[in-house]
Amino acid sequence: MEPSELKRSKDSPNLDESTRRLSFPDEVLERVLSLLKSHRDRSSVSLVCKDWYNAERWSRTHVFIGNCYSVSPEIVARRFPKIRSVTLKGKPRFSDFNLVPENWGADIHAWLVVFAAKYPFLEELRLKRMAISDESLEFLAVSFPNFKALSLLSCDGFSTNGLAAIATHCKNLTELDIQENGIDDKGGSWLSCFPESFTSLEVLNFANLSSDINFDALERLVGRCKSMRVLKLNRSVSLEQLQRLLVNAPQLAELGTGSFSEELTFRQCVELESALSNCKNMHTLSGLWDAKGIYLPALYPVCTHLTFLNLSYAALRSDELAKLLAHCPRLKRLWVLDTVEDKGLEAVGMNCPLLEELRVFPADLFDEEIIHGVTEAGFVAVSFGCPRLHYVLYFCCQMTNAAVATIVQNCPDFTHFRLCIMNPGQPDHITNEPMDEAFGAVVKTCTKLQRLSVSGRLTDLTFEYIGRYAKNLETLSVAFAGSSDWGMQCVMGGCSKLRKLEIRDCPFGNAALLSGLEKYESMRSLWMSACNVTMNGCRLLAREMPRLNVEVMKEDGSDDSQADKVYVYRSIAGPRRDAPPSVLTL
């Protein structure tokens, strides 16, 4: 129901009807609202009127905070008294690529202290790019007796000791999901800390860790957790051990194997294949570290039902991939390394008509002499075979405007188009022109586009196109692109739904920064690094927009007037007090 509808009815002459509509009991309203899951819907609901605001806040059990500094834990606790599940995101995304200084912030501890007081029945905590210490993990483990699910993605600051605390104390744990974090891996003994009486685990993902774990402890754990549906092992688990685990867990829906490369006897291969074929519910497969082509046939029985196959840690050749994909007709999501080359991607196009998402990661970032990887040809081949493709992340060594035009013609439903031509500022390799027309084609054709990452040589024309056509764009990533302030001005002026903008190494200066003055409060954040923005420009922005936090990170040895890295975000919590010395809040 549109908020405006209700407002209109209030103003209508038929007062009886409108009063009746507004006077149904709070309990009913709360019950109805409790069915609403999307936090955006809930935000809309809360804006309707005071009654709905209150009903919504009392019925909300999950809160999503996209920027931990946009609000304080006290404010959250005051507004939402009944939270059981929290999702928190911290550092700017470019921290994943080492562009954010150490000790920048986003420490979870202050939040945990408030949660312990206000949400003693907290069940779930999902963190992304937060700093979390072992002490915090221990505090978490002992403060929340109902705690069920912990998910850490791209976080840092903790070690396996923290995980040991979670395993030891969280008696009701159902989910432990440790993904792509900067963990200090002190050994695998944490896994042995799950008590023998503990049986509730449904999700266990420790693929991120490298040390050997006590396999016997793991085998017993998996054996007694009969509801386990997600198990993602680390590299230290061998194929033989995998087989033993699978025999006791045929109910698994998602499996991340360990190392897939040691030598197996024929009998062991048969046993592995048999164990896998008993996993009738398996729809997601990952891991496959160092996978050797000869063992992939063991996977065939599982492949027929697979919808998500993550081969991004298995350096397969094109023929190996082709053979495997022949058995994966239902694949919707596929992640591969560029070792499969264009030929491998042709096989994707030929075998996976239902494909919706493709991610191609670069295997070799450091070897200059060996030219391999994927080109525009592979992407085009996929687009011909997979018309449902709507999410792509593609790292390639070359691209052409014509190829991208063909791709989006074949797949007009892109919602996420992330193209990374790995050599910064590289033009169309056939015509030597900028890649403006490529991204022009993307934004003109793909009207549902929500997320875009651009690369290659780009002039302001690309950004004119984006501003003019990308009306649903929410996230834009730009690097080594653009000609002048005009480019960024086009984006700020045209992309009405823009929420996240991250820019590095572009010639956008103060005029560009300030063109977004009116816009930043409707966005989550802006990041600009190695651009032409100065301290004065940032100070002006901070002065004009008091509800924005304007933070500047200075590089060692840079000019005093340059604002090397700028991070701007809206906040109702005011400037943060935990910024390290290298971060200036203006």
Place this chain on the structure above:
Amino acid sequence: MERRVNYENDLNLMATEPRLGLPGCGDDEPQRKTNPSIRNNKRTVPEISEVSSSESNSSITMSGSDDQDSPPPAKEQVVGWPPIRSNRKNCLQSSKRNEVEGMGMYVKVSVDGAPYLRKIDLKVYGGYPQLLKALENMFKLIIGAYSKREGYNGSDYAPTYEDKDGDWMLVGDVPWEMFISSCKRLRIMKGSEARGLGCV
């Protein structure tokens, strides 16, 4: 008192115009030094044709000749590019390391029937006799002596290895140096399979 901020001056367009040369070698010393996101002092930002905030055009002066002036930026010199999470980079690096190690240094050794594998460093041994002795000690078995014609005939065990091409070869056929540079893993075969080898 409030000085009107003049963006033109702040921008100092000429000074900030990227060039392909090293910083300091142009006539107008750029106020902005090297691009801070680049680790070393080489300007690896690719040429950006124009920097102008006053003109709202997007005219492109493609200076193709500039391409030849400096070598293409080495990938690892730009911080945080390409945008891959460090976790993934580290995993791939260690895969490579394993690969390199397989080529004649640490190799896995399996013995038919044994519950787990071992790892040995081939570089430690001077030649085949030392290697075979070490294997015999490690697994408590007798491999015996190698003969060109009959392999390890007379023994229940035959040491084999997987070479660069993925083929399984009998240990001892090729010169030692060639062996350690091409051996990826060892397997000590047992029983009738083993006895068959060397008699072909």
